[in-house]
Amino acid sequence: MVGPYRELFDVPGARGFVIAGFVGRLPMSMLGLSVVLLISALTGSYATAGAISATVAIAFAVAAPLSGRLVDRFGQARVLVPLVLLHGTALIALMLCAAYDAPIWALFVSGVFVGGAATSLGSMVRARWSHLLGRSARLHTAFSFESVADEVIFVAGPALATALTTMVNLYAGLIVTLVATLAGTIAFSLQRGTEPPVREDGARSGSPITIPGVALLSCVFLAMGAVFGSVDLITVAFAEDHGAKAVAGLLLASIASGSMVSGLWYGAQRWRISLRHRFIRGLVVFAAGLAPILLIADTRVMAAALFLAGLAISPTIITGYALVERLVPGPLLTEGMSWISTAVGFGVAIGAWAGGRLTDAFGASNAYAFSLLCALLAVAIGVGGNTLLRTPESGSEAHSPAT
The missing domain is CATH 1.20.1250.20 (MFS general substrate transporter like domains)
Incomplete structure (x- = not known):
């Protein structure tokens, strides 16, 4: 069963973008929970914490197709790097607002930017596999591998976020989320050799x-x-x-x-x-x-x-x-x-x-x-x-x- 997966990494450049993509999207299972644990601990309100976490999630859901369209039009690197820097800045702002007892509306505003600037890195990874493998049988295996990677993230991420927030520091979960997002996304973006080319006809499509x-x-x-x-x-x-x-x-x-x-x-x-x-x-x-x-x-x-x-x-x-x-x-x-x-x-x-x-x-x-x-x-x-x-x-x- 391992054989087909091993063959994927014979593709030039695959190991690099797979590892960077994994690190960059590890926070997708940590962000919401880390926000809930931090805000609930500081405010004593799960309702407020849940509402801010939901704001982040909804902002991401609304913005994801737009960022995907920008990537298709201008290329992954040109879009991902500015967005991840904005996402990181917004996440720092959210933590500062929480630390210095800012008004609740400030937490919601920063949450909108945190979610809106987040990217669907899993889609970017799958787009690279599609570019490299075409519609060969190995693409089925590649998509399966990425789905398994997502499940590993959703098994490990919540446990890691909980341990960091409750046993290390209230802000530790979000700090690790910030570092992993920035490091993984930027490393992924810098690997231009496997990046799908921009096709001009995409700008004219619906x-x-x-x-x-x-x-x-x-x-x-x-x-x-x-x-x-x-x-x-x-x-x-x-x-x-x-x-x-x-x-x-x-x-x-x-x-x-x-x-x-x-x-x-x-x-x-x-x-x-x-x-x-x-x-x-x-x-x-x-x-x-x-x-x-x-x-x-x-x-x-x-x-x-x-x-x-x-x-x-x-x-x-x-x-x-x-x-x-x-x-x-x-x-x-x-x-x-x-x-x-x-x-x-x-x-x-x-x-x-x-x-x-x-x-x-x-x-x-x-x-x-x-x-x-x-x-x-x-x-x-x-x-x-x-x-x-x-x-x-x-x-x-x-x-x-x-x-």
């Missing part, structure tokens, strides 16, 4: 969101993001309800670990079934895997159930990005992938808000019903519009199991 298949995928990932956001919050409450709040991180790591394992397996396979059929089946398995968690009242059983529920996540996300790569013209590829990040970001914000209110009203176990309903909505959207996901390549593929 937005990828006007492509029906991309719009459909964005709606599906909006619903999936609501699952992710609600499950994260509800699971913390579930652990607390069962007198084991300390294991909440382990429960969340279980679902990410399941996704990581399935991503490694999925990327090592050579598939004959079409992309759109793989995507639909992944959504169905994703929804089916969530159903049992409504009936579980033991944290150990919940850990196993969440691991199983996570098994469908990476294959579905990998296939979704592959479909975007097939549906979107080359000059708009980065923006097209950024729309997936935007959809997930909005979904996470919606899911966290709804999950919190439902948990307060009906208890954690019952609130999981919202997560399942969002997963079923994703299935309904995907199945109902699956013909929009036809690609020239998938039309000629045989619909048979993987070999």
Whole structure:
């Protein structure tokens, strides 16, 4: 299973941008939590902390397609370096506002700039793989590898942020986030040899969101993001309800670990079934895997159930990005992938808000019903519009199991 992944790093320049991209996007799982831990500790209000964190997330979701479009038009280095410097400045401003007891509105304003200047570095990495590998079989493996890298980040990042903030210093989580973002993004940008070339026809093209298949995928990932956001919050409450709040991180790591394992397996396979059929089946398995968690009242059983529920996540996300790569013209590829990040970001914000209110009203176990309903909505959207996901390549593929 390791063989196909090892071959990726024979591509000239791949190791450099993969490592830099990993470091640069490690903070994506640390930023929101570090903000919540810092602001809640200083103000004593989780509501304020959550609102500022949500402001950062929503600002990123709104700005991501725009930064992706700028990258497609002017190139990665010319856009990423100014944006990451603005992001770093805004993050320093946020910490200073918190340290010197600035008015709450100042925290929200700095939060808007922190999120608005953040970049979807994962989309940039995938765009480089697409440029280097074209539509060869290795691109499937590369996208799978990046999905696994994302899951590693979401397993390690929250634990690192929590440890730094609670055991070292209240500002330590955000400081490490700042350093990793600046170092990783700048190092990534300086590797010009693997950067996709700017194609002039991209400036005259419309937005990828006007492509029906991309719009459909964005709606599906909006619903999936609501699952992710609600499950994260509800699971913390579930652990607390069962007198084991300390294991909440382990429960969340279980679902990410399941996704990581399935991503490694999925990327090592050579598939004959079409992309759109793989995507639909992944959504169905994703929804089916969530159903049992409504009936579980033991944290150990919940850990196993969440691991199983996570098994469908990476294959579905990998296939979704592959479909975007097939549906979107080359000059708009980065923006097209950024729309997936935007959809997930909005979904996470919606899911966290709804999950919190439902948990307060009906208890954690019952609130999981919202997560399942969002997963079923994703299935309904995907199945109902699956013909929009036809690609020239998938039309000629045989619909048979993987070999």
